Amino acid sequence: MNNRLEEIRKKHGIKQEELARALEVSRQTIGSLENGRYNPSILLAFKIARYFELNIEEIFIYEEEEKE
């Protein structure tokens, strides 16, 4: 799953620390989400979407794996 979190966060002029504090998660979690190393739970995905007043699909992009 890809996401546009970093792009959206920067567009809003928010630091990782500020976003982490608002969402009540660690700064490392925000970093991992932005790098695509960690996929959030559906609850955290909703919290992020609500924070930016967007739909989940506008932040997180689900890509089905190509079958060979």
Next chain:
Amino acid sequence: MKKIYTAYLLAAVGIGLLAVGVYFIKTIDDLQGLLAVLPYLSVGIGCVIFGHGMGEIVLQHASNRDPAAAKDLEIEKKDERNIAISNRAKAKSYDMMIFLISALLFAVAIMGIDLLLLLLFAFTYFFIIMYTTYYRYKYYKEM
């Protein structure tokens, strides 16, 4: 507030068990079999309970002194990624523990070790397996 009282109670119980254990170790020296182990067990459990209680007391006092740091600590504790990492590490170590205990059980069985000790190992292994089975069934019904 209730948490700190519990912590003080735990620390007091720990000290009590420790004191009882040390007293029996110093005064009684002709205990046989399992009874001989009891004072040492009391000291061990007392130390663990005291340590846990003291840890909680220190944590509560530090939290009261610096609420911002306490909030950060709580966020770190409840952070879903940290919990996922911890759970994954625990799952890995569980698999390793099961493998090691079964290997150890087999090794002590062929070494002809005392039957009581062998049964203790076997019971521990069985208990862990049953504990896992119980929670697997519980979560299966819940989810």
